Amino acid sequence: MKKTIVISLADMFANKVTDMVANDLGLYFLNLDDFIDYRLLDYNRIIEKCGVEYLKKQEAKYIKEAFSFVEAIYYISYDLFVNNQIYFADCLIIYIALTCEQLAKLNEKTFVINNLAFQDRDAYLRSIGLVIEGDFLVEKSFSNKIIQKLKQNDYI
Numbered sequence: 001m002k003k004t005i006v007i008s009l010a011d012m013f014a015n016k017v018t019d020m021v022a023n024d025l026g027l028y029f030l031n032l033d034d035f036i037d038y039r040l041l042d043y044n045r046i047i048e049k050c051g052v053e054y055l056k057k058q059e060a061k062y063i064k065e066a067f068s069f070v071e072a073i074y075y076i077s078y079d080l081f082v083n084n085q086i087y088f089a090d091c092l093i094i095y096i097a098l099t100c101e102q103l104a105k106l107n108e109k110t111f112v113i114n115n116l117a118f119q120d121r122d123a124y125l126r127s128i129g130l131v132i133e134g135d136f137l138v139e140k141s142f143s144n145k146i147i148q149k150l151k152q153n154d155y156i
């Protein structure tokens with residue numbers, strides 16, 4: 001199975017969905033952002049003491065380390081994904097696509113992007129992988145759709 005990355009503009013919602021997918025498929029779930037945060041401890045201090053380039057190298061190192069896990073599915077935030085795209089070229093990307101209205105209903109901290117930025121990010125993510133959409137904000141519904149899409153495309 002290819003390395004499978006789930007991404008969304010609603011981090012908390014999609015993180016829960018990805019965890020459900022992993023449980024249903026008997027896979028290990030790893031939130032790449034949390035994994036890197038755990039390893040780096042204090043982003044601001046690292047940037048202050050070592051600079052942004054060092055931070056980027058460390059992020060890359062930990063992404064590669066995370067990819068050594070077998071039978072895993074990963075969740076990643078938009079920013080971390082965009083800043084490290086090179087490492088995801090051979091991965092299956094699944095985009096949990098929510099509307100701007102759905103994002104607002106979730107009231108997540110990620111909903112600070114303006115409508116124009118949302119449209120740009122949404123269009124970009126729709127162009128790079130499997131798109132999962134839903135009318136209702138129910139994690140289990142999205143989880144089932146992801147598993148169904150993986151089966152339809154012979155990824156599992």
